Amino acid sequence: MSEYPKVEIREGLVSVIVPDLSKYIVGNRPEPAHAPVFYNPRMEVNRSLSTAIINGYIGYMNKAGITICEPLSGTGVRAVRYAREVNGVSRVIANDISERAYELIRLNVDKNGLNDVVSVYRDDANNLLLRLAREGGCDVVDIDPFGSPQPFIENSLRAVRDQGLLCVTATDVGVLSGKYPIKCVRRYGALPQKFPFRFEVGIRILISMIARYALSMDYGIQPLVSFLDGHYYRVCVLILKDRAYALETLRNLGYAYYRLSTLQRGFIPGYPIPTNTRYRLAGPLWIGNLWDAEFLMNHFMSNVKDYFSDRAREISKLIVEEALGPNIPYALTTEISRDLGRELPINDVIGVIRGLGYQAVRSHFHIKGFRTNADLLRVREVIIGK
Numbered sequence: 001m002s003e004y005p006k007v008e009i010r011e012g013l014v015s016v017i018v019p020d021l022s023k024y025i026v027g028n029r030p031e032p033a034h035a036p037v038f039y040n041p042r043m044e045v046n047r048s049l050s051t052a053i054i055n056g057y058i059g060y061m062n063k064a065g066i067t068i069c070e071p072l073s074g075t076g077v078r079a080v081r082y083a084r085e086v087n088g089v090s091r092v093i094a095n096d097i098s099e100r101a102y103e104l105i106r107l108n109v110d111k112n113g114l115n116d117v118v119s120v121y122r123d124d125a126n127n128l129l130l131r132l133a134r135e136g137g138c139d140v141v142d143i144d145p146f147g148s149p150q151p152f153i154e155n156s157l158r159a160v161r162d163q164g165l166l167c168v169t170a171t172d173v174g175v176l177s178g179k180y181p182i183k184c185v186r187r188y189g190a191l192p193q194k195f196p197f198r199f200e201v202g203i204r205i206l207i208s209m210i211a212r213y214a215l216s217m218d219y220g221i222q223p224l225v226s227f228l229d230g231h232y233y234r235v236c237v238l239i240l241k242d243r244a245y246a247l248e249t250l251r252n253l254g255y256a257y258y259r260l261s262t263l264q265r266g267f268i269p270g271y272p273i274p275t276n277t278r279y280r281l282a283g284p285l286w287i288g289n290l291w292d293a294e295f296l297m298n299h300f301m302s303n304v305k306d307y308f309s310d311r312a313r314e315i316s317k318l319i320v321e322e323a324l325g326p327n328i329p330y331a332l333t334t335e336i337s338r339d340l341g342r343e344l345p346i347n348d349v350i351g352v353i354r355g356l357g358y359q360a361v362r363s364h365f366h367i368k369g370f371r372t373n374a375d376l377l378r379v380r381e382v383i384i385g386k
């Protein structure tokens with residue numbers, strides 16, 4: 001076993017050994033990427049919500065005895081949590097290319113008495129995924145890399161079974177949300193824009209990248225859950241290996257537009273060519289729903305546990321509420337407070353809009369974000385006139 005400072009931590013229902021991050025400080029903060037094996041305690045939110053999503057998926061699809069593959073496991077904390085916390089899991093495949101990570105995963109699997117559930121490999125993720133595809137595939141593939149998931153999507157789609165679940169993390173939020181547009185074009189084949197709802201543009205570009213790989217294989221996708229949490233996006237989509245679903249997925253690709261003068265925003269269908277090019281556009285991107293509201297309400301929420309962190313439970317509540325709002329990009333209170341000389345609290349704005357008889361819900365993408373089907377110029381007039 002490689003020698004470096006380690007500590008034991010508790011997360012969810014497991015205890016695992018991880019690198020002692022207090023020994024890897026950059027600036028005045030621990031830097032997980034500098035440790036011999038990657039471990040980020042802030043990703044507890046991602047891991048906890050993912051156990052709830054996979055448990056919900058099992059109920060939603062009426063499955064039993066599922067297999068989960070995590071090809072980029074790091075310390076193995078996620079794989080070990082899945083083995084312990086997902087009901088009816090029969091096998092978890094944990095893998096990492098790094099020798100030190102492989103050793104640590106094996107230690108953590110053993111420490112939790114899970115040797116008969118978790119198989120541990122040391123391989124390149126793409127090799128592993130191709131091998132699993134040849135051997136019949138998995139029900140759930142979870143891609144949780146450092147940076148972009150793009151290099152692993154094509155083989156994940158091969159390895160996931162029909163009606164399986166593909167969960168993807170992307171930590172390159174800056175690229176996807178318009179900070180480095182040309183990098184986004186190169187990496188994701190889509191142009192982002194710094195629209196007020198640019199964080200939504202980013203997650204929709206991420207989903208569209210998965211959708212376009214799926215289309216090339218005649219598969220369709222259906223997002224169950226999508227969220228942004230600080231430095232990363234997370235999306236979990238059903239993979240439907242049927243041409244009819246591929247054609248439906250094609251209809252959910254298009255572009256997002258925004259007009260500063262009227263505050264209008266929305267989606268324009270059409271892939272690869274938008275059906276209308278009057279506005280400044282971002283895309284191509286996913287224009288369908290970001291959430292399956294029925295899944296969230298009836299299958300996900302009941303699997304959000306008291307032992308999850310406050311942040312994990314907070315995001316759960318926010319996305320369930322947001323999923324019931326209209327599929328129109330979120331707006332910011334600052335957009336309608338312009339010229340007013342004061343900033344309006346989000347709950348006041350939502351109250352005004354609901355008073356006018358329109359839908360309005362908070363958006364988890366931004367502290368000042370809300371989703372509405374109201375005309376925002378009219379809302380601004382009403383607020384200014386108050």
Ligand SMILES: C[S@@+](CC[C@H](N)C(=O)[O-])C[C@H]1O[C@@H](n2cnc3c(N)ncnc32)[C@H](O)[C@@H]1O
Nearest residue numbers: 038072073074078096097098124125144145146
């Ligand atoms: C962000 S960490 C994984 C964190 C882990 N999923 C968790 O929840 O804590 C990414 C891991 O991918 C591994 N990795 C990078 N490239 C890889 C590749 N091509 N094949 C397999 N593992 C790889 C790295 O060694 C690193 O441990």
